[in-house]
Amino acid sequence: MKFVQIGACAGGDEVFDFVKDKDVELGILVEPIPDFYDRLCDCYKNVNNIYVEQVAVVPDQVEDKTVRMHWTEKHHGVGSVFKEHVHAHGYSDDDIKIVEVPTCGINSLLKKYDIKDLDYLFIDVEGLDAANLLSLDLNEFNIDVISYEWFHIRDQEQQLIKHFWDHGYAIGPNRKYDRSVYKIKGHRFEWN
Template identity: 35%
Template sequence: MINRILSKIGLIILKKSYFKKNYKLKNVFSPLDQLFYKTLHPDFFFVQIGANDGVSFDPIFDLVTSEKVKGIAIEPVPDIFSNLVANYRNYPNVKLLNVAIHKDQKEMKLYRVDPQKKGYPDWTRGTPSFNKSHHKLSKIPESDIVELIVDCISLEELIETHSIKKIDLLQIDTEGYDFEIIKMIDFSKINPTIISFEHGMRQGIMQMSQFVECQNLLFQNDYNIIILENDAIAYKLNK
């Protein structure tokens, strides 16, 4: 039924496993890809919060680089940020910031899997979190977690400092802080056309009650929502 409803606006939902190979079949795109191309225009602008190295497990790198759109990618962890800089070196339209987004603090502790520890899968490299307990969800022992202090700015500061007038795509992946960032959006001033974020309810990253609260906030601001296995996409196609 969901696919039938979405097909009326030209969207389809595909299982994540469909995209395990490193290619896409002609004319077949994920829901985020489809919304990106429906929204794409010459002045398209994105903000990515929690950009990791720009490539690993990144849903928008191929879109950004193939279409050479403008935007800002944010990653607070210094060594990961260095890789982000390297991966975006040929794309001057993308501004890179080595900070975290936080509602009211200028510095925060981030907890990450110790990069010196061997034997962990690649995805653990991209899971630094403000919440130390976040890593318990992945059954990573506390002895393998290290902390670092990172600089922070608020979403409002980001928007004001960089004179952002509109956001076509807001991509968020902050290991448990996504809803807090969505709550920072002043919808009376700026309405991202697409907001893509991680809910991770199956893993316990976001509780069902939090997701319902997040969903209601987005509904109140006239967003439609597509819920995927680990992520959700809120969008406005009538802007």
């Protein structure tokens, strides 16, 4: 199995639970916030063929080499390039830490690991989900299942669904915050 998780935080989530007992041929975890890096590596220490990237994944057309990540120790899952995104979760400026991190385009990340075919792409990047997915070259990369956070992209959801549909994907039902799309070829994905 080959998978990429963009926005892996400190691990220990349902993606980890899904892959921990699988035969992983290649696993790429991406988490830009340095404070989570050691915990993420520790979480996956017993899973083979895992690589961890400490970058912020952005659409390839973004030219900035670094971005400022806003995050809080009080809630690991809300770190974002958008300070107002962290505010929207109820945190004040006093709660927010800022760190400058390098960037990497989403297509560039997949090319770095010479990925053409991927079983699973999990993406949860707190405010950049739609922009990243719309810039993902689905003509170049054959990805069976893409799971993304839809909760914060409602204004771009129809555009994103059309993008996936135009590239041969079936749209799965919304889960609480996530939605999955499936490459049409009889493959179906179920969380175990």
